[in-house]
Amino acid sequence: MTVAPLQGKITVNVPVERAFRVFTESFHSWWPSDYHIGQVEMAEAILEPREGGRWYERGVDGSECDWGRVLAWEPPHRLVVTWQINGYWQYDADPEHASEIEIRFTADGPEQTTVELEHRHLDRLVEGQALRDGITGGGGWSTVLEAFAKVALDQAA
DSSP states (O other), rough: OOOOEEEEEEESSOOOHHHHHHHHHHHHOOOOOOOOOSSSSSEEEEOOTTTTOEEEETTTTTEEEEEEEEEEETTTTEHHHHHHOOOTTOOOOGGGGGGEEEEEEEEEETTEHHHHHHHEEEEGGGGHHHHHHHHHHHHHHHHHHHHHHHHHHHHOO
């Protein structure tokens, strides 16, 4: 069964380099703490800055829970990660079951960047439609991008 991709887009009034840096290096400062799959409260979300790097959460007790891997690291314009969280909101280590999230950063001028996100291949996930429905029901990727944009602007001030 084909599951339609999810998309999000936001424009933020910061240079493209800053947008990419805040998105990746300050991931923990803007990712909503309620959006976690670990057994305990999330202390931080971490995105390792390289191809093959991990994308994961660390719990308040120090435990770690993977979300996926970095497939493409092309600062300051493009990032692709696997999303290995299934429709039961559990990590799935099987790379055949991974969807992908691509984030593109496009400079609209020296002080403005458009950030576009596409979450694709949801049909690869176990219960991919349920996951899509859950993300959509929570406000979709736009909610996450809005949190990112707020922090990017705050850090620019």
